[in-house]
Amino acid sequence: LFGSFTDMVWGDPEFPGPTSPVDPGTPCTPAAAAPIAPSLVAHAAAVPVTTAALSVEVPPSPATPLSVPTESRRFILLHSVTVLNDGPPRTTVYEPGKELVFTLPEGAIQVETVHFRVLAPISNLQKKNTTFKLGAAVHSETVDLGKYDESDTEYQFTFKPQQVPRGFFVRGSYGLQTEYLDNGEPLWVPVRGSFTITK
Numbered sequence: 001l002f003g004s005f006t007d008m009v010w011g012d013p014e015f016p017g018p019t020s021p022v023d024p025g026t027p028c029t030p031a032a033a034a035p036i037a038p039s040l041v042a043h044a045a046a047v048p049v050t051t052a053a054l055s056v057e058v059p060p061s062p063a064t065p066l067s068v069p070t071e072s073r074r075f076i077l078l079h080s081v082t083v084l085n086d087g088p089p090r091t092t093v094y095e096p097g098k099e100l101v102f103t104l105p106e107g108a109i110q111v112e113t114v115h116f117r118v119l120a121p122i123s124n125l126q127k128k129n130t131t132f133k134l135g136a137a138v139h140s141e142t143v144d145l146g147k148y149d150e151s152d153t154e155y156q157f158t159f160k161p162q163q164v165p166r167g168f169f170v171r172g173s174y175g176l177q178t179e180y181l182d183n184g185e186p187l188w189v190p191v192r193g194s195f196t197i198t199k
Contacts, residue, residue: 073119073188074119074120074182075116075117075125075180075187075188076116076117076119076188077188077191078093078094078115078116078154079093079114080094080112080113080114081112082111082112082113083110083111084104084105084109085105085108096189097189100192100195101193101194102195103195103198104164104195104197104198105197105198105199106166106167106170106171106199107163107164107166109162109163110161110163111158111159111161111162112158112159113158113159114127114157115156116155116156116157116180117151118148118149118150119150120150121147121150122147122148123147123182124144124146124147124182125144125148125182126143126144126180126181126182127142127145127179127180127181128140128143128178128179128181129141129142129176129177129178130179131175131176132177133174133175142181143159164197165197171197171198172197173195173196174197175194176192176193176194176195177191177192178190178191178192
């Protein structure tokens, strides 16, 4: 979610960041899919996606709105489980056209596990996040999730932990757009929403 955005913030000596980069996660096969382990929960807790709506307008994506016909879908985004610090896991169910609203406390460690179905082979599944501030894109990051075969069983992928930036200059509201791609080709309608970094 943060990536180069945190690099931009942590470039200031007043806001030092982690000493090592965050690696992308590792895909799980259907047989290996399992709930988040207790040891993982110890490191992070869920983003509350049911918080009150923010008084922030989500900026439109600079790209043309994406439409993926049902008959051509190879990928179905089901839900994600996010853990922040020591709090309980929270589940976000994805509904096309529904915007997400959530809050992130600065400095928190978050871990996200996404659940999805694959209806036809995908050579290189990618997740692309674009973050907006005051209508302008301030960060874009693409993570490779790997190769997947068609399966009747649900897949899951757990991303490596990420730390929410901290400091006066990063607090506030942001717009967010998430896309799922196969080597840059859209697989699912963009997920849009907004989030606030709080003290």
